[in-house]
Amino acid sequence: MKKVLLPIFTLFIMLFALNNRANAQTPYRTAIGLGIDIGNGETLFGPQIKHNFGGNDAVNAQVLFGDHITVLGVDYSYNERISGSRGLSWYVGVGPQVSFFDYDKGYKHNHWKNDDTHVDFAIRPALGLEFRIPAAPLAMHFDWKPWWNLSHGAHFEPSNFTLGLKFVLK
Template sequence: MKKLFSAVMLGAALLLGTQFTNAQTYRTGAGLLIDVGDGSTLVGPHLKHFFSGSNAGEFSILFGGNMTTVQALYQYHQPFSGASGLMWYVGAGPAVSFGDGNSAFSIVPVAGLDYKISGAPLDISFDWRPRIWFGSGNSDFLAGRFGIGLRFTF
């Protein structure tokens, strides 16, 4: 009976494992994003979901500096060989900010590291996320922006 149970569990793990590739160690993570650096510090909930293999989307609603920012980023991930749970990623996406009677559009390129803690449903990320602003009659480039993400994975 023990061998049958082990065989069934192994088969289930193999079947479920076909949905994932080596580039990801979790499917979805939800938690808190802290966006700091040039300008205001922004904090809010965010969700990262791997659509397939190396391709993930990150959605955030951030608050700070008398504004609300909504952003959606595409991220391409790859693992570091020999470092279980550690991935690098690059990507970009649009963001819209509202506050003080104004709104602005920005493009957010991103490059960073993502670490899934082995044996725990936790993930930590750190990235460089400069921001290119458009709107309100002027534009701006903030190179010194960084993000720290803390997520519960499932």
């Protein structure tokens, strides 16, 4: 597990070290907060960080936790402000997810039957809205984020969504 967390930690450090300035397309440069993944199945929650590289490009990284599962994910997104609004933007993106499952003996899940532990790889597209509160260092998002599992019981789950509340650092 430590070998997996080291690259994620390195990514966080690199994002904070960047000195790129976001232009008018992005309402902030870097924000950290809490992400919640809801939908068909287990609700997951955990920390996330979003960094806008300027223009329309951003990266969002998250570590989500639930019963018997930890999910690491990084998403690229194309972001654009909605003209005429203050702080509202839309985005579309995609990114890989790695899920670590650890079930107690005897626990059975509908996709994985009798396995105790395993790792899944998935691709997660996203389509959403984000609102940066103009007078406060806060942002929130809501998106449709289906889960396309590519390994160990491969399947597509379209009814997943994420919510997030972030504190804007810069």
